[in-house]
Amino acid sequence: MRIQSSQAWAIACGVTLFTLTTLVSPNLSAEAASRVYKAGTSYTYNLQNADAFLQTGAYQAAEARYTRILKANPNNSSARAALSNAQAELYKLGAAEKNANMVLAKSPNNAAAHTALGIVYRNQTASLDMTYRGKRDELLAKSASELQKAIAGNPRSPEAHNHLGVTYRFMGRNTEAQSEFQKALELDPRFAEAILNEGIMRLSSGDVNGAKQQFQRAIKLNSKNYMAHYRLGEAYLQSGDTHQALKSLNTALSLNQGNAAVMSKMADAYQAQGNTSAAIANYRKAIQANPAFMPAYVAISDIFDGRGDGELAMSELRSAINVNPNFSAGRNRLGRLALTVDKPDQALQYYKESLKQNPQDADAINGISQALTVIAQKQANWSQTMGADSDLVNAEQSIQEALRMNPGDMRLHLANLRISQLAGKPAMTEAELNNLVSRSPRNDAEAMAQGEAYLSLGRYQEADQVFSGLMQRAAGNPDQLLVIGDTLKVNGDLPRAKDAYRAALSAEPGNLKAQRGIDRIEKAESESQKTLRTAKALNTWRRTGKESSIDFYEDTLSQNPRQPEARLELAKLYEKTKDYNLAARSYQFYLGLSPELPVKEREGYQKKIAKLQEKAQEMALKQSGTPQTQGGASMPYSAPANSNSQGMPLQLNTPAKTAQY
Secondary structure (H helix, E strand, C coil): CCHHHHHHHHHHHHHHHHHHHHHHCCCCCHHHHHHHHHHHHHHHHHHHHHHHHHHHCCHHHHHHHHHHHHHHCCCCHHHHHHHHHHHHHCCCHHHHHHHHHHHHHHCCCCHHHHHHHHHHHHHHCCCCCHHHHCCHHHHHHHHHHHHHHHHHHCCCCHHHHHHHHHHHHHCCCHHHHHHHHHHHHHHCCCCHHHHHHHHHHHHHCCCHHHHHHHHHHHHHHCCCCHHHHHHHHHHHHHCCCHHHHHHHHHHHHHHCCCCHHHHHHHHHHHHHHCCHHHHHHHHHHHHHHCCCCHHHHHHHHHHHHHHCCHHHHHHHHHHHHHHCCCCHHHHHHHHHHHHHCCCHHHHHHHHHHHHHHCCCCHHHHHHHHHHHHHHHHHCCCHHHHHCCCCHHHHHHHHHHHHHHHCCCCHHHHHHHHHHHHHCCCCCCCHHHHHHHHHCCCCCHHHHHHHHHHHHHCCCHHHHHHHHHHHHHHCCCCHHHHHHHHHHHHHCCCHHHHHHHHHHHHHHCCCCHHHHHHHHHHHHHHHHHHHHHHHHHHHHHCCCCCHHHHHHHHHHHHHHCCCCHHHHHHHHHHHHHCCCHHHHHHHHHHHHHCCCCCCHHHHHHHHHHHHHHHHHHHHHHHHHHCCCCCHHHCCCCCCCCCCCCCCCCCCCCCCCHHHCCC
């Protein structure tokens, strides 16, 4: 809605009201006529102010004025259409959609109402409600369609062209977005919003100086547009000028008091200055102004997490979820934090809740597989403790559905491998397993997944090469090094996790989160050594049953899998108890942990592994009653061509109770 046209319409309404009243009641007293005239001019004044608030981005004030106008005249379609625009900008999407549709029911070609719907559908894509976020492409297509209808209804509407440009920008159609902004400026060279949006495009492309120039142009044309000041502050912050950033953001806040996004961005600036107390105080103000503003909760949580206060970080995210139960991203963060503070049961619950909202949530799927893996490592008998639980079944179903939608996602394949191992099922064929670990990673995230897969297979040297490369590329970046450390710790690779945390401390001396990680690892190593001593004592005490010793060896390896001596002793115990598959698996892990083993000794163990797998197959055939073929002999195990001398892909028909990584 343009101020010029609505003002003219409002003035005409005021004059007409006064003229008609005089014609109908020629004997109307001067006092009564004055009251009528004042009512008309007051109405015009309110509409003018409402339009001015809408154009300068003061949407709350605009909403209040339009609501007042509609209370006096509910049939005012122009005011209702403008109200829907203000509500759409305020993310009151349900109310905006309702008001726009009320207008369109009477005037199907109303450009302002179609514009409002275009904004509604676009803003739904930024909603924390997964119902909307999972339909992003569909919603953006609907947004573009509504805005095109607005342009068809009013080709000379700069607003419609501008908003269509914004939607195209969301769709990644930057050339078309730029074209629409230019059309808006051709219709109104002083249309500050289009200049502002050109600046946003430059900022997102990395042209910070060009963005600043556009924002300053927009401010010169409309100094009351708080968004232009906000974006200018953002540009200054990106360029490292926190003083100018705070100056611009303070101006934005004075123009739109109580705006949570502005307060949060000011907190970002204080955080960049190293003033953590001021940052937290401003994030708190943002939450007080708008309890549903989730980024502020996340930012405070990140500060606490960076300090090493994992419990406080989790508490902040719990507060966010209490306000907005649909905040799945926050719930997944809670799951990750729960894993890093050694609370896998809590992590599992958070990820399960996320999957209830969105069964295709890739982060939750990968998280639940990690949580289940850690829980399995902590259980001496997985099948008894979790066998009747539906967690594994639900996880398997979710992963399979996600893989159908994203067949090339390496992390999903890894999650599928882990869950299948835990369920005691063959995860993939040998060829597929080799394909997973030999696939060339396209980015660091896929390299991380490849490294985790190597760890899952017991191929530690190859895993070390992958993670060493990741740490080298992340040198000097403590945040990325912490992610690597957390990933390694979750996978049970304590020595390499400690290396990553130490690298983070080197990059940022005094990093409390890194120090906390090292402390936890050293505690886990100490506990593992205590359990190992108990296992050795039981193993040498001949009067004690071997199974007790097995449980203690499994326990110590669940705490720290990289212990070759414990792997070897466990393999021998399983061999004596005729658990041939488990024995073969433990010997394979022992080889993976013993790269310096003499060649002849390694070859001896490889022959033993093949013999044990043959015995396991024979036993399985006898138990099932299936006739044996080829004289009862199964094909001996042989390492695949792309396997090195220290590690071999594993047959994954291991019983669920001992899925150790």
